Amino acid sequence: MSEEALHAVIDDLGALLLFTMILIVAAGQIYRAIYAVSAQSLLIALAAAVLATATGNTDLWVIAGVTLAVKAVALPWVLHWIVQRMDIRREIEPVIPIAATLALSVVIVVASFQLTTSLGPVRQAIAGNALPVGISLTLTGVLVMATRKTALTQMVGLFASENGIFFTAMAVTQGMPLIIEIGVILDVILAALVMTILVLRVRSTVDADVADLDRLRG
């Protein structure tokens, strides 16, 4: 695969990643956010496969497979399971209106594109728009975490944010050492497990969500 074709494909995948991120921010129902984050992970796996064919780095194939299995299938399934287990019929509870969150996410996207242009040579070395796209995914994920009241949606935000970091790391380094990538993925799995257990336990003992835990009573 030629350099230009690689740049074009990474650019296109970046645009689709941004689209899934917009869907996550705009999702009014938790199921939609989960499906969107699953689609996003699928695109990340696709990007890994594209980079693998372009660079001939076989580690990236492993990464693509693991990402597909863990982040695109297993984690969304876990989220889905929790939703059913907790019997959530409520819609997502935003702290500020979703329209305001959407506006903020546009600001983030534009700012990350604008700011990375000043990086000049660094950005030249990276395939396509991967750097600004990755940064905006990460920051928008943080935005989702900050503006939602329920723990589950915050988990979705965390996964999206992690996807952004992963995408940037992959594109910047053209494939990190396998051990680091596996470590990062294990981190995510562990975090998901801990959060799942915590959410379920908190729910079953005090019947409250994270938004209710902001004050300490003696």
Next chain:
Amino acid sequence: MTGERPLALVLLEMTLLVLAGPLVTGAIQKMKARLQCRQGAGVLQPYRDLTKLFRKGTVQADTASGLFRSIPVLVVAATVAAGAFVPVVRAGPPAFPLGDALMLLGLLALARFLTAVGALDAGGAFGGMGASREMTIAPLVEPVLMMVVFSTAIAAGTTELGALAAHRGTSWLLAWSAADFLGFAAMLLLLPAETGRIPVDNPDTHLELTMLHEGMLLEHSGPGLGCMVLASHTRQIVIVAVASALFFPVGPAGAGVVGVLVGAGAFAGKILALAIYLALVESSYAKLRLFRVPQYLGVGFVCALTALALRIL
């Protein structure tokens, strides 16, 4: 210059659009009926409705002014004129000075404004409600459409739709740049809103609580209503044609009758694909609450704005 469109061709395309407009509505309704396991009316039903309406007499509210009578003609004229700006069978700039995409959007906005004025003029409660709702939605829809047009216009350096389509050439998805994906996503979100379909509006209902567009047509009757209905058919096919001109290249720019026929065939295929999309969306989603519509259109707006950002930055 390749694929220049002389006056005769532009007029031919405009007529084609107006004639095919009801067919698209009929096809969408037929597909919807089949998806709901109904037999449904034939695809030619909208034509029969139109001929029936044009043969009927007119009844008018006592409170309506003289302007009310001329509203349907003005609306249909503005909409049909908008149809002239869309390339149908052949890409390329017209051979004579004609407006661009902004002119098209302006004419559609004019038609929308006149419809609302007519609804208010008749003095019916439903008309006023429909007009107020339509005018709430319109300023949310139009900027998004404009943004989508701009995001493709920046790449081509022109806002003339024929030249835009020609610039895109006959290459398919492979030649799409990153911004096109987001722009197309915004367009797909926008299509149901612009054509007055679920999840923004419901074209089949006459329940007062859910009407947007239909509410404004209640006071019209006979040929006037026929004009309004024809205008909404035309508006739908014009919007769909704009989407296909912006994102799918117009058919091969062959010369002569064969080229025109091939172009028309390709155009029919693209319109059919987008009509299937509309029918699927309409069958699988519920209508949004009115206060949820801004959020739905907000997604389109963000997509279009991001597409624009990707082009510029």
